[in-house]
Amino acid sequence: xxxxxxxxxxxxxxxxxxxxxxxxxxxxxxxxxxxxxxxxxxxxxxxxxxxxxxxxxxxxxxxxxxxxxxxxxxxxxxxxxxxxxxxxxxxxxxxxxxxxxxxxxxxxxxxxxxxxxxxxxxxxxxxxxxxxxxxxxxxxxxxxxxxxxxxxxxxxxxxxxxxxxxxxxxxxxxxxxxxxxxxxxxxxxxxxxxxxxxxxxxxxxxxxxxxxxxxxxxxxxxxxxxxxxxxxxxxxx
Amino acid sequence: xxxxxxxxxxxxxxxxxxxxxxxxxxxxxxxxxxxxxxxxxxxxxxxxxxxxxxxxxxxxxxxxxxxxxxxxxxxxxxxxxxxxxxxxxxxxxxxxxxxxxxxxxxxxxxxxxxxxxxxxxxxx
Numbered sequence: 176x177x178x179x180x181x182x183x184x185x186x187x188x189x190x191x192x193x194x195x196x197x198x199x200x201x202x203x204x205x206x207x208x209x210x211x212x213x214x215x216x217x218x219x220x221x222x223x224x225x226x227x228x229x230x231x232x233x234x235x236x237x238x239x240x241x242x243x244x245x246x247x248x249x250x251x252x253x254x255x256x257x258x259x260x261x262x263x264x265x266x267x268x269x270x271x272x273x274x275x276x277x278x279x280x281x282x283x284x285x286x287x288x289x290x291x292x293x294x295x296x297x298x299x300x301x302x303x304x305x306x307x308x309x310x311x312x313x314x315x316x317x318x319x320x321x322x323x324x325x326x327x328x329x330x331x332x333x334x335x336x337x338x339x340x341x342x343x344x345x346x347x348x349x350x351x352x353x354x355x356x357x358x359x360x361x362x363x364x365x366x367x368x369x370x371x372x373x374x375x376x377x378x379x380x381x382x383x384x385x386x387x388x389x390x391x392x393x394x395x396x397x398x399x400x401x402x403x404x405x406x407x408x409x410x411x412x
Numbered sequence: 413x414x415x416x417x418x419x420x421x422x423x424x425x426x427x428x429x430x431x432x433x434x435x436x437x438x439x440x441x442x443x444x445x446x447x448x449x450x451x452x453x454x455x456x457x458x459x460x461x462x463x464x465x466x467x468x469x470x471x472x473x474x475x476x477x478x479x480x481x482x483x484x485x486x487x488x489x490x491x492x493x494x495x496x497x498x499x500x501x502x503x504x505x506x507x508x509x510x511x512x513x514x515x516x517x518x519x520x521x522x523x524x525x526x527x528x529x530x531x532x533x534x535x536x
Contacts, residue, residue: 209456248469251530260424262421262422266422266426269423269426269427269430270432273430275425276430286527287432296502321433321536336503383466383471384496384497384498385466385496386495386497387495389499393498394498395498395499395500396497396498396499397497397498397499397502397515399515400514400515400518400522403497403502403515406499406502406503407502407506407513410503412506
């Protein structure tokens with residue numbers, strides 16, 4: 176129906192309505208509507224076809240099957256391995272520190288005692304016999320010192336080597352981040368097809384959020400220990 | 413002074429135990445969640461409880477509530493050491509009767525300060 180035709184029908188409709196010829200007006204209205212309907216059907220048909228193709232395209236997307244069947248289970252394995260590696264490293268470090276601390280304490284204690292004796296000797300307050308004992312103790316101390324420092328050195332090297340996880344876990348986590356990006360992309364496509372709207376962000380009070388991550392919105396969190404202390408003191412603590 | 417340290421990560425338990433030893437507290441025991449901690453508390457004369465919040469099984473907040481609900485344990489001082497840092501969670505812990513709240517990551521000084529503060533108040 177072109178513009179001239181439409182105008183003609185409209186004029187006819189106005190005339191019929193004005194003259195009170197309801198029956199004729201009804202027929203004219205139907206004519207206008209019938210002319211319009213095939214356009215509407217065509218449009219609905221086109222949209223249906225597009226939606227169908229989009230869904231089929233999505234279903235046939237190889238990448239999604241890969242993600243679901245291989246990459247995501249792989250990622251879980253990888254992240255478990257990250258936990259294992261960091262835990263192992265923490266344990267190796269703690270072992271080395273726990274072994275070194277008492278040795279350092281022992282060395283300090285002995286050194287303090289010998290320094291005291293040595294001071295007495297320098298101020299000529301030691302007898303010859305006492306000095307002989309001190310001399311023997313010093314001798315033992317030096318031998319032990321070499322041994323102790325050797326152990327502490329070894330442990331410090333162990334602490335150093337226990338940091339080797341950082342490089343490896345960094346690489347693994349980066350792979351998983353890439354995967355998360357891929358999944359995000361596919362999900363965005365899915366949302367686009369379904370036309371779903373994101374509801375207002377809901378905070379789940381029961382859900383434990385864990386550590387605060389800079390740049391990730393986790394709701395109303397404290398900025399650090401000072402904030403916790405302020406909050407608690409405002410509650411009467 | 414007998415202290416129970418509850419955390420699901422053994423490394424965190426070890427760190428806390430080492431810090432406690434530096435502070436002169438050598439009598440410590442460990443548990444990995446509320447379900448193992450509660451019977452230990454009920455069985456053996458502990459003077460102090462340090463617990464994480466987020467643990468599989470029984471969480472720290474549920475452990476705290478269980479301790480406060482238990483006649484024999486109700487007055488046990490409890491320090492929460494956790495990564496949970498939502499204001500409403502801290503308020504919840506306070507309402508449940510926690511004696512101190514330390515957010516991870518923490519320093520040795522913070523832990524010492526909070527422990528001392530709790531004992532001052534308990535003794536005072």
